[in-house]
Amino acid sequence: MVCKEETSKYTALTASGKAIQHFYANEVNSVITYPCPEKDWKDLEVGDLVEIEGLAWTGHGTIKGVDISFDGGKNWTEASLKGLVLPKAWTRFSYMHKYDGKPMLLQSRSYDDSDNVQPTVNQEKAVVGVEGVYHRNAIITWQVTDMGEVSNVQIRS
């Protein structure tokens, strides 16, 4: 409770009006890097086999696995980890997908050897609110249109 960043930025101000302090861990997280808004699927034809790729990481230990959802989090399937898997390090994941041209809500959800599972936006916001500057590890959603455009959306209830 001595340095300025600890008081005004790294603390997570919750809806109760009180803030979580000394909150240092980089929580379990992941993002799909292909496709993404900058690298979309406008060049795919129905039937093309495409590799969905991404990165997962956790400050609580080592990434154990990553699940992928095509329908905004209702159903999930396991992706495979690629390359080196080390504690507190970028971990690649991959999933071979046959492109069917239909719109989808693409998500990745990582989990680690410290029993953390990446929360949904709702699960995260219910506990830490939205006013913390850091600690944003909720599941990221790419909306893929039937044209293959990709944009960032949130699934909320």
Add this chain to the structure above:
Amino acid sequence: MFKLDRKFVTMGVILALSSTLAMASSSTIGIYHSTSGAIDGGVTYPRVDGEYTAYKYNEQSTKGVNFGRTPTANEIKAWDIDALPDGSGLPEGEGSVGLGDELYEAQCAVCHGDFGGGGEGYPQLAGGNQAKDKNGIVITLKNQRIYGSVDAPKRTVGTYWPVATTLFTYIRDAMPYAHPKSLSNDETYAITAYILAQNGLEVDGEDMDDDDFVLNKEKLAKVVLPNRDGFYPNIDGPNAQEDIRAFFADRAKNIGAGTRCMSDCKDPGGPEGKTEATVMKIKYEMSDVTPAYAYAKDLPPKKDKGTEHPGKEAYEQNCAVCHKTDAMGAPAVGDKSAWTETLKQGLEKVYENSIKGKGGMPPKGGSSASDDEIKEMVDYMIEASK
């Protein structure tokens, strides 16, 4: 070998005993523990020396690597400049609110605004409503910009910061932004006094908002900021480590955690516990990018095959290297007499030879094409040699 094993067993017993004793003698189990994990909720991994750490331990020999030396007492003294909430570590010196006002106007206001009111992209230092509810919580800090609310919580020194000594150390070490560490201790006390005064604070019942008020080490340590108790988990006292460990262990309750549901999942949470998910666009999503987003299908250009023979492209890739000329002894494409001769054995036999191989030609010419594709290539070669 036997002796070595015995030695390890004995050492293990001694280590286990000593760690039990260590645990019994102190009330804490340390930052990294073999079974309780790290204090921040993470797991730990064994090191070669029986200790645990949050990282995989590098077991490579470090012999011959120069890791520097132990710092001297004076070097540590030069680095050890932090000040604790109780004021220990603060240097001697003093400065008045009046001097702080002048310094602030000259060096700080350009970013932080007049009277600490905040500037474009730079933190507001004073202002905000310090009023508390009956539980001692600063009311405006409960604002969350969610579900349509646009009122932000104001995080100024007066409404949010827990400890005043932070202000002194941060200004001294990091401000002004363009030339940090340029202020003397006296000047830093003066600016600290001015900012505290702008927040309407007092020391021992004495109002600071007076140009003649002089701040020093003793007075700064006595300033109690309104949001002193607005933070958790507890980090003070003998149970601090256990409190922090317990807090970060219960992640679903305290910092948000997911569940690994695989099918038919319902998303919990949200305002009235609604479960029907909606898709919301990101309000501030960046769209002004280079190259600009395109909103049309962007397929690779298709080759216009037109009336071209379906076997031609495959022939170019698989057969042409030998069949383009008769240099390899194969019937050359375009050589009418050679192909007439070849076809005397019957089309089916030509197909068979092309699939099974003949003479110097390996089966299918060494390609991985299907039988039908091979036949298509043969058809093309015959067609092109008429």
